[in-house]
Amino acid sequence: xxGTGGFSKRGDHGLKRxxxxxxxxxxxxxxHWSKGLKDLAWEAGVQAVEEAGISGKDxxxxxxxxxxxxxxxxxxxxxxxxxxFLGLNPVPATRVEAACASGGVAFFQGYLAVASGMYDLVAVxxxxxxxxxxxxxxxxxxxxxxxxxxxxxxxxxxxGVYALMATRYMHDYGLKPETLAKVAVxxxxxxxxxxxxxxxxxxxxxxxLSSPIVAHPLRRNDCxxxxxxxxxxxxxxxxxxxxxTDTPIIVKGVAQASDTLSLLERRDICTLNATxxxxxxxxxxxxxxxRDVDLVEVHDCFTIAEIxxxxxxxxxxxxxxxxxxxxxxxxxxxxxxxxxxGGLKAGGHAVGATGVKQLVEIVKQLRGEAEGGRxxxxxxxxxxxxxxxxxxxxxxxxxxxx
Amino acid sequence: xxGTGGFSKRGDHGLKRxxxxxxxxxxxxxxHWSKGLKDLAWEAGVQAVEEAGISGKDxxxxxxxxxxxxxxxxxxxxxxxxxxFLGLNPVPATRVEAACASGGVAFFQGYLAVASGMYDLVAVxxxxxxxxxxxxxxxxxxxxxxxxxxxxxxxxxxxGVYALMATRYMHDYGLKPETLAKVAVxxxxxxxxxxxxxxxxxxxxxxxLSSPIVAHPLRRNDCxxxxxxxxxxxxxxxxxxxxxTDTPIIVKGVAQASDTLSLLERRDICTLNATxxxxxxxxxxxxxxxRDVDLVEVHDCFTIAEIxxxxxxxxxxxxxxxxxxxxxxxxxxxxxxxxxxGGLKAGGHAVGATGVKQLVEIVKQLRGEAEGGRxxxxxxxxxxxxxxxxxxxxxxxxxxxx
Numbered sequence: 001x002x003g004t005g006g007f008s009k010r011g012d013h014g015l016k017r018x019x020x021x022x023x024x025x026x027x028x029x030x031x032h033w034s035k036g037l038k039d040l041a042w043e044a045g046v047q048a049v050e051e052a053g054i055s056g057k058d059x060x061x062x063x064x065x066x067x068x069x070x071x072x073x074x075x076x077x078x079x080x081x082x083x084x085f086l087g088l089n090p091v092p093a094t095r096v097e098a099a100c101a102s103g104g105v106a107f108f109q110g111y112l113a114v115a116s117g118m119y120d121l122v123a124v125x126x127x128x129x130x131x132x133x134x135x136x137x138x139x140x141x142x143x144x145x146x147x148x149x150x151x152x153x154x155x156x157x158x159x160g161v162y163a164l165m166a167t168r169y170m171h172d173y174g175l176k177p178e179t180l181a182k183v184a185v186x187x188x189x190x191x192x193x194x195x196x197x198x199x200x201x202x203x204x205x206x207x208x209l210s211s212p213i214v215a216h217p218l219r220r221n222d223c224x225x226x227x228x229x230x231x232x233x234x235x236x237x238x239x240x241x242x243x244x245t246d247t248p249i250i251v252k253g254v255a256q257a258s259d260t261l262s263l264l265e266r267r268d269i270c271t272l273n274a275t276x277x278x279x280x281x282x283x284x285x286x287x288x289x290x291r292d293v294d295l296v297e298v299h300d301c302f303t304i305a306e307i308x309x310x311x312x313x314x315x316x317x318x319x320x321x322x323x324x325x326x327x328x329x330x331x332x333x334x335x336x337x338x339x340x341x342g343g344l345k346a347g348g349h350a351v352g353a354t355g356v357k358q359l360v361e362i363v364k365q366l367r368g369e370a371e372g373g374r375x376x377x378x379x380x381x382x383x384x385x386x387x388x389x390x391x392x393x394x395x396x397x398x399x400x401x402x
Numbered sequence: 403x404x405g406t407g408g409f410s411k412r413g414d415h416g417l418k419r420x421x422x423x424x425x426x427x428x429x430x431x432x433x434h435w436s437k438g439l440k441d442l443a444w445e446a447g448v449q450a451v452e453e454a455g456i457s458g459k460d461x462x463x464x465x466x467x468x469x470x471x472x473x474x475x476x477x478x479x480x481x482x483x484x485x486x487f488l489g490l491n492p493v494p495a496t497r498v499e500a501a502c503a504s505g506g507v508a509f510f511q512g513y514l515a516v517a518s519g520m521y522d523l524v525a526v527x528x529x530x531x532x533x534x535x536x537x538x539x540x541x542x543x544x545x546x547x548x549x550x551x552x553x554x555x556x557x558x559x560x561x562g563v564y565a566l567m568a569t570r571y572m573h574d575y576g577l578k579p580e581t582l583a584k585v586a587v588x589x590x591x592x593x594x595x596x597x598x599x600x601x602x603x604x605x606x607x608x609x610x611l612s613s614p615i616v617a618h619p620l621r622r623n624d625c626x627x628x629x630x631x632x633x634x635x636x637x638x639x640x641x642x643x644x645x646x647t648d649t650p651i652i653v654k655g656v657a658q659a660s661d662t663l664s665l666l667e668r669r670d671i672c673t674l675n676a677t678x679x680x681x682x683x684x685x686x687x688x689x690x691x692x693r694d695v696d697l698v699e700v701h702d703c704f705t706i707a708e709i710x711x712x713x714x715x716x717x718x719x720x721x722x723x724x725x726x727x728x729x730x731x732x733x734x735x736x737x738x739x740x741x742x743x744g745g746l747k748a749g750g751h752a753v754g755a756t757g758v759k760q761l762v763e764i765v766k767q768l769r770g771e772a773e774g775g776r777x778x779x780x781x782x783x784x785x786x787x788x789x790x791x792x793x794x795x796x797x798x799x800x801x802x803x804x
Contacts, residue, residue, distance in 0.1 A: 015518055068472050069546070070472050070543070071473060071478075073550060076469060076470055076499060076547050077499070077501040077546070077663060077795070078499075079500055079507075079660070080500060080661070080663055080791070080795045083660040084661070084667075089659075089661050090660050090679040091660055092660060092795075094498055094511065094658070095498065095499045096498050096499070096511075097481075098479060099478055105481075105496050108494075108496075109496065109498075109511055109514075112511075112520055113514055115519075116519070117416055117417050117418060117518070118517065118518075141472070143476070144478040144479070147477075147483065148476045149438070149477075255494070256494035257491075257492040257494055258481075258485040258486065258492050258494060258495045260486050260491060265486075273491070274491075277492040278492075278494075388482065389482070392483075392486065393482045393495070
């Protein structure tokens with residue numbers, strides 16, 4: 001039944017109104033040597049504005065995810081910067097940050113701004129410009145998403161932290177490097193069909209297994225790249241969505257949850273409890289079951305993260321998700337297509353923008369507009385899963401075309 | 403008429419419900435050599451939780467303002483960090499950033515989260531730990547709140563930018579350094595009565611005028627200090643506020659606006675248009691007039707900023723506000739008490755926390771709990787004004803005790 005998810009039975013705790021995504025825009029993720037933070041945000045924003053057939057002045061509120069403009073570019077205050085550079089002053093503009101979940105968290109805030117009745121047209125975006133620093137420095141900056149005092153200070157990096165998870169998972173459940181490699185192979189296959197992907201080359205299991213070790217057992221081709229990029233979605237009340245589009249995509253559920261920043265405080269380092277909690281809430285809000293979902297975008301900053309995500313989201317029991325990869329079920333055409341745009345691994349990871357870019361892909365799929373042969377047949381419901389750090393923040397969003 | 407501000411006549415665009423501040427907490431602002439980011443956030447948060455007589459687990463959502471944990475401390479992802487250190491996982495926790503307006507912007511987001519019907523108890527906080535870097539480095543980090551490409555890259559600092567405004571204002575309106583100094587003198591007088599103030603010493607006009615020049619015409623005693631500190635307020639729907647307090651403070655109006663980051667793009671550098679826009683909206687939402695306001699907290703990062711604020715907020719015509727200082731009307735007991743806690747100048751400026759600390763002071767005043775002789779008689783309505791950078795973001799909040 002259209003329009004009831006999360007609204008009809010919640011009494012005083014229900015939201016005022018339903019929300020739809022009415023337009024999207026995204027830059028290619030990659031190394032944009034000739035584009036800065038502002039240019040990338042502008043490019044994604046203008047695409048969305050043009051798609052909606054509006055003027056920028058129609059936008060009433062802006063929420064932008066950005067992880068670390070300060071450390072990457074010497075530029076904080078990115079919300080106002082975006083409003084300024086897009087010529088949208090005095091529209092209120094806020095930057096939110098939750099490490100690599102900044103985009104997802106921005107979406108949640110923008111959702112509330114429309115669901116509350118405060119605003120009728122809200123731009124949610126994400127942007128990150130990561131390639132103006134030395135490669136090693138990017139890894140150091142990203143470490144600010146960990147618990148500085150208990151992890152980063154002692155030299156931990158994210159490849160190292162996810163390597164701990166992978167090692168434990170392999171020990172507990174019998175995952176082999178050959179299967180882990182298939183996550184990257186699948187994502188590069190999907191990325192090869194996506195004109196906005198950072199990497200469009202296909203690769204084999206052997207290509208992954210012969211790439212250099214970064215942090216055992218993770219090799220270079222188990223790791224997502226450092227990307228520049230931006231993405232944007234426009235949100236409106238569902239009952240006004242027809243003003244902007246014939247194919248509004250409805251936000252059925254969205255939830256955010258937190259966990260410890262440091263791995264050492266968790267009972268089980270193979271479970272991202274923030275993902276578990278956010279997924280439970282998002283599915284409850286959407287009144288949907290896992291089997292209703294036609295495709296997912298999950299946060300594969302490392303190959304192991306994609307496997308953990310499918311389990312923590314409830315699509316598989318713990319220790320079972322990697323078997324989907326042995327059977328090829330996560331390709332377009334499979335039982336559960338995962339990361340049809342190439343994910344973070346091949347699609348790229350412009351950290352503050354990733355959570356929004358995932359939504360752009362889901363929207364394109366639900367509209368039937370995914371080009372290059374990666375369209376999922378009759379996709380009606382899609383889920384996006386965005387993680388900050390090693391799982392201290394997770395956001396799960398469920399979108400539907402009807 | 404209670405409970406109608408911004409709600410009764412707005413039809414589909416109105417918010418779902420009214421919101422009240424039901425508890426507050428704040429650390430002293432100052433140099434906290436033995437306390438880190440987490441400790442400060444904990445101290446303010448626990449105060450608020452204890453005041454409300456709740457358990458931390460009752461909190462459903464956390465929004466924390468923080469300008470630059472990354473550059474000050476190597477620590478981004480501050481929202482989840484606060485949830486983690488306060489033992490509140492898996493409660494969703496978001497960091498928002500708008501430079502020195504981060505606290506005000508966090509409050510606006512938290513307000514939406516309650517007004518929307520999504521959450522019934524939300525913690526809004528702000529925290530900044532600024533003294534772990536060298537003093538000169540703090541000024542450099544703060545410059546990230548400017549337009550990096552057009553200002554900071556060329557060596558501009560905030561004292562320099564505000565000095566430009568002061569110079570122009572003096573030229574246009576005849577403000578004398580002796581009058582500008584009275585802003586600092588008044589704020590130190592108020593700060594001397596506030597146990598949470600960074601500076602509690604009183605000073606004379608001569609003390610200000612004999613302090614070293616930082617950026618002509620601004621002297622050291624025209625500039626606020628670099629502080630560590632945190633503040634927190636708890637928000638609930640007004641109709642549930644009695645569960646937590648006998649003296650809920652009602653959010654009558656709150657608005658945020660943006661302007662250019664760089665001064666060079668503005669028509670008049672003596673006007674912060676974001677303040678003008680946010681004030682217009684906040685007063686319209688509150689259905690109140692300037693004359694209804696009993697006290698204000700304004701963003702006096704430099705003495706000149708306090709004068710500009712009173713004009714841009716609409717309490718005086720442009721070029722007139724400094725005359726209030728010649729007449730002593732901004733002291734407690736005067737016509738319009740300004741910065742009764744010492745403001746940023748004496749109260750301190752822990753940048754991400756300041757916008758929330760201002761609200762804590764207003765709440766104490768409206769409850770009649772301001773200690774040390776700084777209580778404003780029969781204060782019913784107070785306004786807080788929080789600015790990011792040189793005015794690219796402004797947030798105006800109007801609170802009422804009935």
